Amino acid sequence: MTLKAISAPRIFDGERYHIDSALIWQDNKIINIIPIDDLNPEIGHQHYEDALISPGFIDLQVNGGGDVMLNSQTTPSAMQTICLAHRKHGTAYLLPTLISATPEKISRALKATQQALDDKVAGVLGLHLEGPWLNPIKKGAHDANLFYSPSIDELEQFPWPSKGKLLITAAIENLDQASLDWLHNREFTVSCGHSNAEIEQLTDDKLMLVSGFTHLFNAMSPFEGRAPGTVGAALKSDHAWCSIIADGIHVHPQSVLLAHKIKPAGKLLIVTDAMASVGSKTNQFELDGETIAVIDGKLVNSQGALAGAHIGMDESVANVIEWGISENEALKMASTYPAQAIQCDDLGFLKPGYRAAATILSSNYESLKVLVDGKVY
Ligand SMILES: [Zn+2]
Structure with missing residues (x-):
């Protein structure tokens, strides 16, 4: 199965910030957050300038x-x-x-x-x-x-x-x-x-x-x-x-x-x-x-x-x-x-194993894109 990724200057995982990092997922599961520089170039990925990625x-x-x-x-x-x-x-x-x-x-x-x-x-x-x-x-x-x-x-x-x-x-x-x-x-x-x-x-x-x-x-x-x-x-x-x-x-x-x-x-x-x-x-x-x-x-x-x-x-x-x-x-x-x-144990954080769901926000908190169940809308 193919890995997918999105990246931004800031990712908030529900606990802490990751700077210049990429969120990687496969199907509907988050794999990891890593520095953009460490991202395998074969992984198709979209970068969002000036954006902040939050748990969905x-x-x-x-x-x-x-x-x-x-x-x-x-x-x-x-x-x-x-x-x-x-x-x-x-x-x-x-x-x-x-x-x-x-x-x-x-x-x-x-x-x-x-x-x-x-x-x-x-x-x-x-x-x-x-x-x-x-x-x-x-x-x-x-x-x-x-x-x-x-x-x-x-x-x-x-x-x-x-x-x-x-x-x-x-x-x-x-x-x-x-x-x-x-x-x-x-x-x-x-x-x-x-x-x-x-x-x-x-x-x-x-x-x-x-x-x-x-x-x-x-x-x-x-x-x-x-x-x-x-x-x-x-x-x-x-x-x-x-x-x-x-x-x-x-x-x-x-x-x-x-x-x-x-x-x-x-x-x-x-x-x-x-x-x-x-x-x-x-x-x-x-x-x-x-x-x-x-x-x-x-x-x-x-x-x-x-x-x-x-x-x-x-x-x-x-x-x-x-x-x-x-x-x-x-x-x-x-x-x-x-x-x-409501006890959704696999949502609310961007951590390995959680559902691939994120909200991508502009610098003034307008929604740019949303990741739902591994698909970017
Ligand atoms: Zn009411």
Whole structure:
């Protein structure tokens, strides 16, 4: 099998930088990183001037892209369109994300995920179900009529995929312990979100089964001195990661920096929560029969409520660096930490044996190319 390589003045492997080096891979596995001068001239390789090569970006929350919403087109080809749109922004892998939907549509999404994984659609890691097990008081742009607290019987009836990663955002206060145990035992990753919990409702038994918190600060009971809320639990739970939207609109940059200061290393990660408008020409789309449009860079519904974000991963990384987070930490927030959050043990680092996945960035952090499963796009 032939070896392939890309090279750049700087490669960040998830731990340290390699200067004037080449990343070598074979099929879908990284072989090594070596100085460009040591590269066998017989290995076909592409050099990127002034570029930085990072572990491939992973976005755990992507509702749409390229004019497609997963909620409107719940198919493997829609997932492929979404992956293509986000690849332009440096995303190597993502979890297509279904916003609260009927049990029938959830079943369609689960079957589409199985099909996409069987067909090896490049970039699809699994599925993120955001709801419908949410708190109506923190519904955001979701349709609260679809919300319920699932019984184990109801959970068992879904056609869960036999492979891939399942991330489930639920308001933990509305899930009973038995359902939470069931999800945990299936090895799904449970993240608390769209939650209006008082701290007393987030018991230690429940929090132990929660791996993360979805879009920290947004659609969750806020932190106050006498009422720590879901935000307080998210910041205090050292074992749990928090995803955060880094568009400068959903969360104030100072709040991002504060969360970064409080959370243990590796536990704050970037998601886009992007919608169909990313990679689109029209800048508006339908969700549950309602028009969502980009107005002044914000995605809003007819009531003016924020409805997802209009941003890619590369722009998010550039933002947090501009706000004061170091470059290597920003890159890890977009690659290493999301990989760890959903236990993708072969992603998040550019090291021998890991999957051949990388994001190639310009000197101002715009995505130039993305390596996914050994193929440069
Ligand atoms: Zn949400």
